[in-house]
Amino acid sequence: MRPRIDRTFSVAPMMERTDRHCRYFMRLLSRRTLLYTEMVTSGAIIFGDRQRHLAFDRDEHPVALQLGGSDPVALADCAEIGAAYGYDEINLNIGCPSDRVQNGRFGACLMAEPQLVADCVRAMGDRVALPITVKCRIGIDDQDDYAAFRAFVDRVAFSGGCETFIVHARKAVLKGLSPKENREIPPLKYDYVYRLKEERPDLEVTINGGIASIEESLFHLGKVDGVMMGRAAYQNLSLLAGVDRQIFGDACEDADIPAAIEAFLPYVERELANGVRLNNLARHLIGLFQGVSGARAWRRYLAENATRRGAGSSVIREAAMFVTSSAVDEKVS
Ligand SMILES: Cc1cc2nc3c(=O)[nH]c(=O)nc-3n(C[C@H](O)[C@H](O)[C@H](O)COP(=O)(O)O)c2cc1C
Structure with a gap:
């Protein structure tokens, strides 16, 4: 049994944003929110300044390490290193559409290679006892119908052993849109994520994309297991001060x-x-x-x-x- 983490509410991994300093401050506003690192590529961990990429303060817990990569062995090595650093979860990025990431053959383009994603998840899960989760989109380019999305999830779940999916509820357009546009232009399709939870109730499903308030989060939590908030949480940090009470139902005051x-x-x-x-x-x-x-x-x-x-x-x-x-x-x- 892998340790259970409460993913009811989390702050999304964001490059240049959710570094360890940001997370340390966020933790002072909410004890319960699950925090994610920025994406760290397997190459950066294996060949780069490991301490700079991975060190964090133990007060940040619970905190998940997000990896980018597509080589099962390298990812398993990184998961092991992440576990030794004390992370609570290893998450694989299958949602980033940037050219750099596509050239490295990871991120959202891997939605076209579900078996490879499954192999990556399996390799990491075989190596460490931490939960291995996947953050993905609902599709890419023309692969954007619900059936293809569910087929992706099924493969990664059944063949890779992934039990938790965090879904940015819009597809990624791999050519022609910048990463920023890819967070704004493809329409949000929350119904795909709700339907996934309905049809695969044993999977843990977290919804992400365009969620801007506690009220909206509570609405989604009526349909899925977790809410992940990105830009709204960063741009309006004080929103986190009410999360423990309003979302987790803790008997506490909002953070001052x-x-x-x-x-x-x-x-x-x-x-x-x-x-x-x-x-x-x-x-x-x-x-x-x-x-x-x-x-x-x-x-x-x-x-x-x-x-x-x-x-x-x-x-x-x-x-x-x-x-x-x-x-x-x-x-x-
Ligand atoms: C500045 C910035 C950097 C991001 N970096 C990452 C990243 O490293 N890994 C990732 O999976 N998603 C990344 N994302 C996407 C977010 O995790 C999230 O999926 C997206 O912003 C949609 O959620 P939101 O509408 O709540 O912001 C980034 C988003 C922003 C705005």
């Missing part, structure tokens, strides 16, 4: 944002002492206050000051004063 900022500062100081630039930490906080008075000043202060050479953690505290003092002003008036 100023308290989370304060709790982040010792981590910031540690990382600065290790040579990390403040901007690499503070840039993830830009989207913290949406629609709150003082938010623009917060963003501007961070943008202008966190990039300065030698900038210290006090920049974050100073920026926060624009927001917290406006909130006090509002209460008083």
Whole structure:
């Protein structure tokens, strides 16, 4: 039996976004949300700076390592390395449509090669005791009917032993659309994902794509097992503060944002002492206050000051004063 992970709500893997600093801060807002790394290719792990790609803080748990690749042996090696680093899950990226990824023959183009995906999942699962999950699209190019989608899932489930699918509910167009366009232009077809859960109730199915609020998440959770949120969670981080109570049903208060900022500062100081630039930490906080008075000043202060050479953690505290003092002003008036 592989360890069970609660995937009711997760934040999507996002390159240049969900790095370890971002995840550390997200964890201060929600204890229960499952967090994913950015995609790391098997080549980067095997030949690159492993520590840079894989190191994370144990306070980030539960955290899943997302791999990109298509060589079963290399992926199994990486899964083993990921397990040794302490990740809670290994996820295989079958959704990324970028040219770089296609040239490396991985990501979304592998939806055309279900047996190879199954072999990758099997090889990883044989090597480690962690859950192996797949994040895919509902199709690619002309392979976009429901039957083809389900055939892909069936092959990966039955031949590869995959029990959990995270489905970005739009197809990928491999030629002609940029990765960004591929997150916006192909229409969302949530019904494919609902139907998969209906027809394959034994599989764990998480839905992803265009989900922007807790209310929408709760709606989807009436149909599938989990919700994965990407851009909305990153751009409006404070949404995570209510997840434990509203989605997981925990008897707790929503996370207090100023308290989370304060709790982040010792981590910031540690990382600065290790040579990390403040901007690499503070840039993830830009989207913290949406629609709150003082938010623009917060963003501007961070943008202008966190990039300065030698900038210290006090920049974050100073920026926060624009927001917290406006909130006090509002209460008083
Ligand atoms: C900046 C950015 C980087 C992304 N990088 C990855 C990645 O590394 N791996 C992956 O599987 N998906 C990646 N995605 C796709 C997201 O995981 C997600 O599937 C997609 O954004 C749709 O969800 P959303 O509408 O909630 O954002 C990325 C998305 C964005 C916006």
